[in-house]
Amino acid sequence: MATTLNLHGVSYIYEGAPEPLFDGVEASLPQGWTALLGDNGCGKTTLARIVCGALTPTRGAVNPSPSTLVAAYCEQECAHEPANLDELRDDWSPEAIALRDTLGIGDDWPYRFATLSGGERKRLQVACALHGAPDLLVLDEPTNHVDAGTRDAIAAAMRAYRGIGVLVSHDVELIDATCTQCLMFVRRHMGGRNRTVLERYAGGYTKAHRTRELRCAETDDELKAAQRKRRALESARDGRRAMMDAAAARKHGGHLIDRHDHDARNTHKWNEKQADKASAAAYRALGSRLEAARREAEAIETDAKRYDGDILVDITPSARRQIAHAESGILRFDGAAPDDGCVAVCELTVDGARWHTQAIDGMGAVTQGGRGIRVPHLSVGPRDHIGIDGANGTGKSTLVRALLKSVDDMVPTLTIGQIPDADAHARLLARLHGLGADDKAHVLSMLAQLNDDPDRLMRGEEPSPGQAQKLALCCGLLSGPQLIVLDEPTNHLDLHSKQALARFLRGYPGALVVVSHERWFLDEACGAGM
Incomplete structure (x- = not known):
């Protein structure tokens, strides 16, 4: 098995694009984990797919050829069953059992993929990627949708992997826990133009970021002296x-x-x-x-210069005293009305604007009848900012569905879920290009404030999942929503985009309900100290 993968002069240009997405990439990927970092849409996933042989570079080469290796790619989205799900389900070897135990995968999960939460799907997806110990493995945003405990489990499974690993992620804790080097796509400015370059730094994210800040400070001093x-x-x-x-x-x-x-x-x-x-x-x-x-x-x-301005929206909060609500009782996970056979295996605790879901001790083995989450009486006011967190599978999405069901049709509402359907990206692009001049300019301006490059979307390039997430929000804001509901909005977003989004949500004047596993994000968007 190869112990190092080398990229020589790798370039890629999309059909019809005026310039390459990236050009002349040189890199070495040794045994162990390498983090691939950069802003949304900069080419991380494209390069990762080239590395594992799913795409052919426009120029340059990968040595040894990925076709000579057993390569696996774990994509960002988890809407569809992994291709080798049946193989994992039917494998009861000690190695497969250990992998299931490390990731906390239930024996019945492979049989009910469609009913799993986003975090549970992601765990099963990662297990399928690691199953069979491929020579080369790319994990693209493996901690989207997952809680802190699951992140630790994924990190443990990654550390046990002995091949060449590429991690595409914005998860600082995961990168620090698993990676020995970072490759960063950055936009650099020279001679009046910007270009994308790939920079290598040793260590995890924290060490790499500190080294890069020192290098940038030296460059700034050099420029000032010149x-x-x-x-x-x-x-x-x-x-x-x-x-x-x-x-x-x-x-x-x-x-x-x-x-x-x-x-x-x-x-x-x-x-x-x-x-x-x-x-x-x-x-x-x-x-x-x-x-x-x-x-x-x-x-x-x-x-290159970043845009750190504010997103300006003309939105008036609703005059209603209550935007959404849920009565005290048990909300069934399957969405059906509660009945005598429904058992609460989870519960919601409310502390001001912070709502926390958790499993009820001793109820994890309940299999008969309906399962659900016990909630107190809940009310969302016209200016309330509610942050919801909790472990995977404890009813956060069930709670959001119940709140949305109570919203009056006359209240303008923007809802962005964590798992988009297959045609979502195409519909978003079609909507963008169908906007009038003023609305289109407003959307593109908002995208720029969220650390994105609007020119790429206007050229018709396929948006990355992170770009699509931001585009859905910016287009949705045109309707003046008085209630915004976001389920795991930081999935797929780069670090600068997360910070810009949190800053906007904190100043949003209407009602807001946000589900996230990132506590700092909830503190910033909904108010710290809740």
Whole structure:
């Protein structure tokens, strides 16, 4: 089995695109885990698919060829059953049992994939990817949908893997726990244009990020020094120009010499001629040095500018005292009305605007009758920001469905779920291109504030899952929703996009219900200390 995979001059350009998504990528992927990082839409998934042989690069090569290896790719979305689900289900070897135990997979899960929560589906998907111990494995956002305990379980399973692993993720804790190097796609600015480059850093995310910040600070200092040098030369050249102008004025003053004093007039002419030559030579030398200084400054690459402004929306909160509600009792996981056979295996605790779901001790083995979550009376006001967290499978999605069912049809509502349907991306692009000029400009402006590149979408490129998530929000905001419901909105988003989204949600004037496993995000979007 190969212990290192090498990328030589790898480039990829989508059909009809004016420039490559990335160009001339050089990288080595050793045994163990390498994190592949970057903003949404920068090409992480494309490069990952090239690495495992699912895509052919436009230029360049991968050595050894992925076709000579047993390669597996675990995609971001978990809407469909993994291709080798039956193999895992029927394998009761000690290794397969250990893998199930590590990831906490129930024996019945392979038989009811469609009824599993997003986090449960993701665990089963990761288990199928690890099953069979492939030579080369790509995990694309494996901790989307999952809680902290499941993240730890996935990290443990990853550490037991002995092949070449590529992790596409924005999960800092997972990267720190598993990866020995980070490859970062970054947008760099040089000579008036931006380009995407791949930078390598040793260690997990925390170490890599610290190293990169130091490198960027050194580059900024280098650029500032080059700019100071250029300004000093510009000042010296302007001073020399002034001296030349003064010399010219003195030269014209030669008529003050007695016209019969030929020796004085000849001396004056000779001195001025020499001064002209010296000044012109000095001026030309300064011009050459200034041009060299300008080229030096333009050759220094710096990070491309990010947009850190606010998303502006004209939304008036509802005049209703209550936007959504749920009566106290048991909400069935299958969505049916409660009956005498329904058993509460989970419960909801409410602490102000923070709602937490959890399993009830001793109820995990209940298999007869309906299963559900016990809730107190719940009410969402027109300006309330509610953050919901809890372990996978404890009823968060069930709770959200119940709240949405209670919302009056007259209340404008924007709902974005955690698992989009197969045609969602195509519909979003069609909606974007069908907007009027003003609405389209507003959507593109909002996308830019969420750390995205609107030009790529306008060129018709297929949006990444993270871009699609942001596009769904921006298009939905055009309708002026008085209630926004987001189920795991940070799935697929890069770190800068998460921060920008949290900042917007905190200032959103209407009612907000957010489900997330990222506590910092709920604190920022719904208010800390809840």
